[in-house]
Amino acid sequence: xxxxxxxxxxxxxxxKGEKFPLIYALLFDERNEFMEVKNYYQLVDSIEEAAVAxxxxxxxxxxxxNLRAExxxxxxxxxxxxxxxxxxxxxxxxxxxxxxxVYVFRNSGYKSKKLEHQISFPAFFKDPLxxxxxxxxxxxxxxxxxxxxxxxxxxxxxLLKAAKDIGLIVYRNLKFHLGKTRLEPQQWFAAxxxxxxxxxxxxxxxxxxxxIIYRERYRAGVRTNRSADKTTYEFYxxxxxxxxxxxxxxxxxxxxxxxxxLAMGRIPVLIDTDCLLPLEGIIDWTQHCIRIPQGKExxxxxxxxxxxxxxxxxxxxxxQKANRKLWEDYLTLVSFFTRIHDLxxxxxxx
Numbered sequence: 001x002x003x004x005x006x007x008x009x010x011x012x013x014x015x016k017g018e019k020f021p022l023i024y025a026l027l028f029d030e031r032n033e034f035m036e037v038k039n040y041y042q043l044v045d046s047i048e049e050a051a052v053a054x055x056x057x058x059x060x061x062x063x064x065x066n067l068r069a070e071x072x073x074x075x076x077x078x079x080x081x082x083x084x085x086x087x088x089x090x091x092x093x094x095x096x097x098x099x100x101x102v103y104v105f106r107n108s109g110y111k112s113k114k115l116e117h118q119i120s121f122p123a124f125f126k127d128p129l130x131x132x133x134x135x136x137x138x139x140x141x142x143x144x145x146x147x148x149x150x151x152x153x154x155x156x157x158x159l160l161k162a163a164k165d166i167g168l169i170v171y172r173n174l175k176f177h178l179g180k181t182r183l184e185p186q187q188w189f190a191a192x193x194x195x196x197x198x199x200x201x202x203x204x205x206x207x208x209x210x211x212i213i214y215r216e217r218y219r220a221g222v223r224t225n226r227s228a229d230k231t232t233y234e235f236y237x238x239x240x241x242x243x244x245x246x247x248x249x250x251x252x253x254x255x256x257x258x259x260x261x262l263a264m265g266r267i268p269v270l271i272d273t274d275c276l277l278p279l280e281g282i283i284d285w286t287q288h289c290i291r292i293p294q295g296k297e298x299x300x301x302x303x304x305x306x307x308x309x310x311x312x313x314x315x316x317x318x319x320q321k322a323n324r325k326l327w328e329d330y331l332t333l334v335s336f337f338t339r340i341h342d343l344x345x346x347x348x349x350x
Contacts, residue, residue, distance in 0.1 A: 002341055004041050005050035005083070007074055010057075014065075017057040020088045020105075021124060022337055036334050040341045052344055053078040054086035059097045059104075063182045068098070075100050084344070092252030093172070093183040103344075108252035110187075110274045119340070120276035122331040123256040128263055132236040140265070141243055143316040147308040149202055149269060150211035150242025152235045153257065154250075155195035158216075162190035189273070191250050198271065198300065199246060205301050211242045239264045243316075244290070244304065249273050259331055262288065265324035269304060271297060279330060279339065288323050 006023070025034035026043045044050050055062070055071055062071040075098065078085045087097055089106040097104050103117045129135055141148075166188050175181040196214070203210045213234070239245055245261040248271045255275075261268040268289040277285055285291060290307050292300050311319070329335050 001039070002041050002344065003044045003049050003051045005044055005047050005053045005078075006056045008043075008045075008056075010070070010074075014057065014061075017065075018061045018090055020054055020056055020058070020086070021121075021333055022054065022086075023056055025333060025337065034334050037337055040338050047078065047081055047083070050081075050083055052086060053083045055088070055102075058088045058090040059095050060090050060182075063095055072098055072100060075102060086344070091183075092250065093186055094252070095182045096184055107276075107278075108254045109184075109276055110253055111276045112274050114276060118276075120278045120280070121336055121340075122259045122278050123254070124333045124336075125256070125260065125263075127332075128236045128239075128260065132233055133240055133264070138240055138265070140317045140320050143243075143308075143311060143313045144209070146207055146209040147244055147304055148209045148211055148242050149244040149246055149304065150238045150266075151195075151199060151246040152213040152215070152238040153195065154192045154215045155199055155212075156192045156214070156216050157196050158193070162193035165190040165192070186253070187273070189249070191248060195246075195248050198248065198297070201301065202246065207305055208301060211238060212246075213238060236260070236264065239266050242266060243308070244269050247271065249275070258289075259327065262323045262327040262331065265320045267319060267323065269300070271300070278336065282339070283326065283330060288319070288326055 004022075004026075006020075008027075011017070011019070011023070011027070019028075022037070022041065025037040026041060029035070047053065053074075055074060059071070062068050075085050079101070085100075085102045087102045087104050089095060089097060089104060089108075092108060094106055094108050097115075101117070103119060104115055105119050105121050107121055107123055109118070109120075126132075129138055169186050169188055172181060172183055173185040176183060176185050199210070199212050199214070202208055203212065239261060244267045245257065247255045247258045247261065247268045249255055253273055253275060255270070258268050258270060270289050270291050272291050272293050274294055277283070290303055292303060296303075330339055
């Protein structure tokens with residue numbers, strides 16, 4: 001059991017603040033969805049009782065609300081007690097955290113720009129096999145001669161939109177360098193245009209079978225919960241009916257689809273744009289996905305085909321089952337924070 005401390009009074013003053021994910025499990029778990037976390041972490045009232053402390057809200061919230069001084073005062077008080085402090089960066093672009101010695105959790109960012117104590121964590125979402133796909137409809141797929149690669153999402157050849165996307169990135173980067181925004185600079189990247197480009201290449205390859213639904217806008221532009229549910233069902237049905245799923249970053253340098261693919265027991269094909277994946281020192285990601293390195297995108301089709309052709313039916317089934325189990329055991333909110341529990345005791349963990 002790890003005793004953890006946070007500023008609960010600050011949470012009461014700011015009930016709408018964007019909370020550290022562990023907060024939900026320890027303080028706001030009304031449906032008892034995250035009970036297992038409490039077997040590993042105990043929230044204590046006194047800083048003297050704690051082994052680790054964490055800021056209750058994201059850095060984005062502290063900076064946007066001009067509360068940085070309060071956040072850094074909390075860090076200083078914890079450091080006086082020799083406590084490690086865990087912090088959280090949210091959003092696609094992210095913000096630059098304090099220069100004080102803290103551990104930073106985030107699911108976006110660039111591997112080449114990784115902070116000394118940065119911990120990559122996965123996107124958290126509902127179990128698709130509980131909420132969207134009936135388990136009896138979810139079967140381990142049989143290996144066909146041609147790999148079946150699926151995708152549902154925003155992908156468009158619209159050059160005007162691509163120019164606009166890049167223009168907005170340039171504009172935000174300039175604002176950062178002028179001190180007008182806290183959002184970190186991003187690589188110039190028009191994600192929907194690049195997705196369209198790669199997907200069309202896959203469609204043209206005679207030895208690859210594709211299962212692709214193009215969207216002009218995110219979630220097909222839906223605005224109601226009912227419509228959002230419909231597109232989510234379609235999204236997971238597409239994954240269910242595919243062997244592999246194409247993954248390329250969005251506005252931020254990470255892909256929620258990557259984790260959703262694993263949760264469905266399918267195999268991600270990840271265009272690696274200098275990505276940070278969780279627990280890279282623990283998980284051998286080469287056993288769970290096809291990772292196309294930056295600069296090797298032209299080898300995408302060849303790598304997919306070689307990977308698929310080298311699999312026996314037994315190994316193909318084994319990877320599907322292993323990917324689902326990986327998500328269950330390491331990448332849900334509960335499993336990730338139970339796995340990270342022991343690592344937090346190691347001051348040298350990075």
